[in-house]
Amino acid sequence: MSNTSINNNEVDIVIAAINSDLEPFMNEWRPVFSQFHLIIVKDPDMNGELRIPEGFNVDVFTKSDIDRVVGSSTSILFSGYSCRYFGYLVSRKKYIISIDDDCIPARDTNGDLVDVVAQHIANLQAPATPFFFNTLYDPYRKGADFVRGYPFSLRSGVTCALSCGLWLNLADYDAPTQALKPGQRNSRYVDAVMTVPLRSLMPVSGINIAFNREVVGPALFPALRLAGEGKLRWETVEDIWSGMCVKVICDHLGLGVKSGIPYVWRRERGDAIESLKKEWEGVKLMEEVVPFFQSVRLPQTAVTAEDCVVDMAKSVKEQLGKVDPMFARAADAMGDWVKLWKSVGSSSPGV
Amino acid sequence: MSNTSINNNEVDIVIAAINSDLEPFMNEWRPVFSQFHLIIVKDPDMNGELRIPEGFNVDVFTKSDIDRVVGSSTSILFSGYSCRYFGYLVSRKKYIISIDDDCIPARDTNGDLVDVVAQHIANLQAPATPFFFNTLYDPYRKGADFVRGYPFSLRSGVTCALSCGLWLNLADYDAPTQALKPGQRNSRYVDAVMTVPLRSLMPVSGINIAFNREVVGPALFPALRLAGEGKLRWETVEDIWSGMCVKVICDHLGLGVKSGIPYVWRRERGDAIESLKKEWEGVKLMEEVVPFFQSVRLPQTAVTAEDCVVDMAKSVKEQLGKVDPMFARAADAMGDWVKLWKSVGSSSPGV
Numbered sequence: 001m002s003n004t005s006i007n008n009n010e011v012d013i014v015i016a017a018i019n020s021d022l023e024p025f026m027n028e029w030r031p032v033f034s035q036f037h038l039i040i041v042k043d044p045d046m047n048g049e050l051r052i053p054e055g056f057n058v059d060v061f062t063k064s065d066i067d068r069v070v071g072s073s074t075s076i077l078f079s080g081y082s083c084r085y086f087g088y089l090v091s092r093k094k095y096i097i098s099i100d101d102d103c104i105p106a107r108d109t110n111g112d113l114v115d116v117v118a119q120h121i122a123n124l125q126a127p128a129t130p131f132f133f134n135t136l137y138d139p140y141r142k143g144a145d146f147v148r149g150y151p152f153s154l155r156s157g158v159t160c161a162l163s164c165g166l167w168l169n170l171a172d173y174d175a176p177t178q179a180l181k182p183g184q185r186n187s188r189y190v191d192a193v194m195t196v197p198l199r200s201l202m203p204v205s206g207i208n209i210a211f212n213r214e215v216v217g218p219a220l221f222p223a224l225r226l227a228g229e230g231k232l233r234w235e236t237v238e239d240i241w242s243g244m245c246v247k248v249i250c251d252h253l254g255l256g257v258k259s260g261i262p263y264v265w266r267r268e269r270g271d272a273i274e275s276l277k278k279e280w281e282g283v284k285l286m287e288e289v290v291p292f293f294q295s296v297r298l299p300q301t302a303v304t305a306e307d308c309v310v311d312m313a314k315s316v317k318e319q320l321g322k323v324d325p326m327f328a329r330a331a332d333a334m335g336d337w338v339k340l341w342k343s344v345g346s347s348s349p350g351v
Numbered sequence: 352m353s354n355t356s357i358n359n360n361e362v363d364i365v366i367a368a369i370n371s372d373l374e375p376f377m378n379e380w381r382p383v384f385s386q387f388h389l390i391i392v393k394d395p396d397m398n399g400e401l402r403i404p405e406g407f408n409v410d411v412f413t414k415s416d417i418d419r420v421v422g423s424s425t426s427i428l429f430s431g432y433s434c435r436y437f438g439y440l441v442s443r444k445k446y447i448i449s450i451d452d453d454c455i456p457a458r459d460t461n462g463d464l465v466d467v468v469a470q471h472i473a474n475l476q477a478p479a480t481p482f483f484f485n486t487l488y489d490p491y492r493k494g495a496d497f498v499r500g501y502p503f504s505l506r507s508g509v510t511c512a513l514s515c516g517l518w519l520n521l522a523d524y525d526a527p528t529q530a531l532k533p534g535q536r537n538s539r540y541v542d543a544v545m546t547v548p549l550r551s552l553m554p555v556s557g558i559n560i561a562f563n564r565e566v567v568g569p570a571l572f573p574a575l576r577l578a579g580e581g582k583l584r585w586e587t588v589e590d591i592w593s594g595m596c597v598k599v600i601c602d603h604l605g606l607g608v609k610s611g612i613p614y615v616w617r618r619e620r621g622d623a624i625e626s627l628k629k630e631w632e633g634v635k636l637m638e639e640v641v642p643f644f645q646s647v648r649l650p651q652t653a654v655t656a657e658d659c660v661v662d663m664a665k666s667v668k669e670q671l672g673k674v675d676p677m678f679a680r681a682a683d684a685m686g687d688w689v690k691l692w693k694s695v696g697s698s699s700p701g702v
Contacts, residue, residue, distance in 0.1 A: 109460060132641065133553035135515060135610050136522060136537065143539055145532065148525040148584070149554025149591035151637040164486060171487060174499040181496065186487065188494055192541040200548035202484035203500025233499070240500035259486050286502040290483065 006121050012093040012213075013117070014039045016084035018231055019101055020048030027053055028104040032115055039087040041066075043231075045079045061086055069344060075333040076340065080231050081206065082222035082238055088213065089344050095124060096217070097210040100233070103264035106168045109189050119262035120163045120210035123193055127157025128256020130198040137192040137260070160195075161216040161255040162246060165208035170266040172205040174283055175234040178272035193260030198251050201293055204243020207233065208264045211246075215255060218305040218341045219246040223333040224285075224326065228278045232270040237282040241330065244293040249308040252298040288323050292316070306338050313338075357472050361445040363564075364468070365390045365438035369431065369582055370452055371399030378404055379455040383466055390438040392417075394582075396430045412437055420695060426684040427691065431582050432557065433573035433589055439564065440695050446475060447568070448561040451584070454615035457519045460540050470613035471514045471561035474544055478508025479607020481549040488543040489609070511546075512567040512606040513597060516559035521617040523556040525634055526585040529623035544611030549602050552644055555594020558584060559615045562597075566606060569656040569692045570597040574684040575677065577632050583621040588633040592681065595644040600659040603649040639674050643667070657689050664689075 013036050015022070022040070026033065030053075037057050042050055044063035052058060066078050066086050078086045084098055097120050106114045126140035132154050139146045139155070146155050171186040178184070196202050211220060224241035250257050296315050302308045313334035320327035364387050366373070373391070377384070381404075388408050393401055395414035403409060417429050417437050429437045435449055448471050457465045477491035483505050490497045490506070497506050522537040529535070547553050562571060575592035601608050647666050653659045664685035671678035 133547050133551050133610070135517060135553060135556065137541060141539075143535070143537065145522075145524055145528050145535065147554055148523050148528075148556065149588065149594075149637060150525075151641045152634065153638055154641070166486060171496075172499050173496055174501075177496050177499075184494070184496065186494065188492075188542060190488060190541055190543040191539060192543060196484050197548050197551035199550055200484050202486060203498055205486065205499065237500065243500075259484070283503060286500060287504055290502045290505070 006118065008035055010094040011036050011117065011121065012039050012087070012091040012096050013037070014041070014084050014087035014091065014096055014098040015101055016081055016087070016098070017042045017046070017050055017101060018081065020046060021051045022101060023051050023053050025101050025104070026056060029099075030055070031113065032105060032117055036117065037093070039091060041078070041083040041087045043080055043083045061090065070340060073336050073340065075329065075336045076222060077225055078222065080229060081233065081236050082225070084206070085220065085222045088217060088220055089341065091213060094212060094214050095121060095210060096213050098206065099264060100207045100266075102267045102269050103167070103208060104267065106263040106265040109191065114262050114264075116165065116208070116262040116264060120165065123163035123258045124160050124210060124212055126160065128160035128195040128258055129154065129157045130195050130251070130256045133197055134194075137194045138258070141193070158254050158256050159212070159215065160258055161212050161250050162204070162257045163210040164202075164204055164257065164259045165210070165262045165264060166190075166260065167207060167266040168263050170268050172207055172233060175272045175275040176280075176283060178234060179276045182272065189263060191261065193258050196247070196257045196259050201244060201247055201290065202257070202259065203240050204246065206239030207266065208262070216246055216250065216305050218309055218338055219249045221309070221334060221337040223330040223337065225329070226282050227326070228281060230275065230278065232275055234270070234272065235275050235278070235282070237285065240286070241289065244289060245309065245312055245334075248293055248296060248298070248312070249305055252302065252308060253305070285324070285326075288320060292320055306341065309334050309338050357469065359386055362387050362468065362472065363390050363438070363442040363444040363447050364388070365392070365435050365442065365447055365449040366452055367432055367435035367438070367449070368393045368397070368401055368452060371397060372402045373452060374402050374404050376452050376455070377407060380450075381406070382464065383456060383468055387468065388444070390442060392429070392434040392438045394431055394434045412441065421691060426680065426687045427573060428576055429573065431580060432584065432587050433576070435557070436571065436573045439568060439571055440692065442564060445563060445565050446472060446561060447564050449557065450615060451558045451617075453618045453620050454518070454559065455618065457614040457616040460542065465613050465615075467516065467559070467613040467615060471516065474514035474609045475511050475561060475563055477511065479511035479546040479609055480505065480508045481546050481602070481607045484548055485545075488545045488611070492544070509605050509607050510563070510566065511609055512563050512601050513555070513608045514561040515555055515608065515610045516561070516613045516615060517541075517611065518558060518617040519614050521619050523558055523584060526623045526626040527631070527634060529585060530627045533623065540614060542612065544609050547598070547608045547610050552595060552598055552641065553608070553610065554591050555597065557590030558617065559613070567597055567601065567656050569689055570600045570660055572660070572685060572688040574681040574688065576680070578677070579632060581626065583626055585621070585623065586626050586633070588636065591637070592640065595640060596660065596663055596685075599644055599647060599649070599663070600656055603653065603659060604656070636675070636677075639671060643671055657692065660685050660689050
């Protein structure tokens with residue numbers, strides 16, 4: 001990590017403000033975040049006044065900004081956790097890091113504060129190795145390397161597009177799992193990051209992620225919205241859906257996705273049993289979603305993330321649209337998202 | 352790990368004696384190995400008298416046993432590290448654990464001795480999950496679970512056939528890597544074990560492994576022998592080759608392979624630069640081997656590990672045989688191995 005050279009001007013930290021009082025959150029993150037530009041997007045459903053402490057370089061976006069930029073589109077909804085995608089849209093930086101507002105910095109096994117920005121950027125700057133598994137995890141980490149038998153021709157790797165961090169304390173389980181094991185907390189700090197292999201699908205959690213906006217920005221979008229979606233992570237699947245898309249797209253474009261460190265410490269929030277009463281739908285959907293993404297293939301003509309999202313949206317509509325109207329709506333949102341991305345991207349930086 | 356119930360009668364520990372004095376090795380392992388049956392196979396190239404300390408339940412096999420059982424086969428050579436495969440052949444147990452004789456027990460991050468047997472058996476007894484990636488690693492470990500978005504239909508997993516452990520201190524690098532970084536030692540204890548995803552190939556190291564002999568025993572064999580093969584791990588690829596076969600076979604049969612804990616502490620041995628002078632062939636071979644295994648497909652008629660090895664041998668001969676005669680010899684050895692496995696397996700247990 002000490003080898004990572006970060007150009008602070010290449011990083012935006014995007015925070016979805018689900019809670020109006022961001023003071024405790026931002027004060028906890030001050031040592032890590034204060035040298036970077038922050039984009040805070042206020043959940044358009046929230047009425048309270050945002051409280052943001054002094055001493056940060058921050059731009060705040062609210063419902064009126066969203067309405068102005070997005071205009072009349074009704075397929076894309078930026079409410080709840082999805083508001084952070086508006087930050088992805090208006091950013092002009094190479095890298096985006098996004099952390100949920102119920103997380104605070106974690107400590108590693110030595111008790112040192114985890115620098116989530118430095119580690120995510122290290123993950124994104126070092127190549128990914130999706131074509132062959134390295135048993136000693138990330139071969140580019142200090143003290144590690146490729147093991148015996150790893151082909152030399154694959155050791156240069158590919159660009160890493162997405163870095164998925166993890167969570168200590170309250171892990172990102174679904175409501176049924178958390179309801180079944182109400183006392184379960186994650187205390188295992190696994191000091192590793194690895195490339196998720198080619199064609200291996202994964203559930204991407206939006207809680208603690210970073211990505212190269214220039215290469216996969218258009219593939220991170222709010223498209224799949226549950227009828228009973230709420231303001232707790234286990235009541236959403238928008239990140240899981242987008243994560244399946246982005247993994248398939250990275251596989252197609254020859255890009256890599258990493259999972260592992262950095263950790264954040266996730267505070268407890270919500271009542272899993274209450275969530276379970278109203279939301280069970282997301283859990284069932286995965287049974288349709290996973291086989292679709294395991295079999296979907298993108299055409300050779302799709303050479304950018306935008307192309308891929310457009311083609312993926314078509315396949316979603318054709319193959320999943322008939323299963324549930326929610327998927328047809330997701331396909332529409334994906335198509336509209338690419339249009340929006342292009343129009344906002346081609347407008348002046350000062351949206 | 353505390354949940355693992357081990358039937359000691361189901362486990363054989365197989366040790367290839369490359370060094371004649373096993374006393375220091377076995378005394379280090381006494382707390383872990385003493386309650387299990389050991390099979391020690393003496394490298395047929397070694398002349399010295401084996402030194403084995405008291406207090407172990409051990410059967411020793413030497414060149415004369417190998418000659419008696421294997422008979423006139425000249426395609427399979429049990430010299431050097433390959434002698435341990437003779438132990439796999441004569442074992443009658445469900446699980447085999449094999450550790451190189453230059454390894455001693457490792458300590459975990461708490462300073463506790465790693466029980467390599469208990470952890471390997473825990474890995475083999477808990478299901479594997481090759482069809483979807485779980486970001487919190489092995490979901491069956493105490494304190495872990497499947498994360499949000501993991502399909503419920505895939506949570507029961509499949510039988511784990513192979514558990515690949517790791518190495519602290521001297522890691523299993525190839526000679527060029529170790530020669531380039533002569534001081535490099537692995538000090539990172541990553542407290543995780545995970546299923547290597549479906550269709551993701553990996554370099555299986557024979558230094559510290561365990562497997563379910565009943566389901567994949569026939570797929571672990573000494574087949575690919577380098578012309579310049581020596582008595583140091585980085586001068587061999589027999590385990591890498593067999594590991595590629597076993598991973599493809601596990602994928603075909605719907606079985607799982609895990610990688611991660613348990614660690615062993617690997618002592619320093621050999622001079623990488625000297626090895627590099629005589630052995631560079633193994634490194635180059637992987638450039639041919641990996642694309643072959645990435646594309647090879649087994650027929651639906653192959654429903655056992657034996658079937659799969661026979662079919663794989665045919666493909667090796669057809670597709671790689673013309674590239675290098677070493678591959679044609681490997682294919683012959685694989686065919687002969689299956690015959691040998693069947694004949695030894697059908698003979699009485701007291702070989």
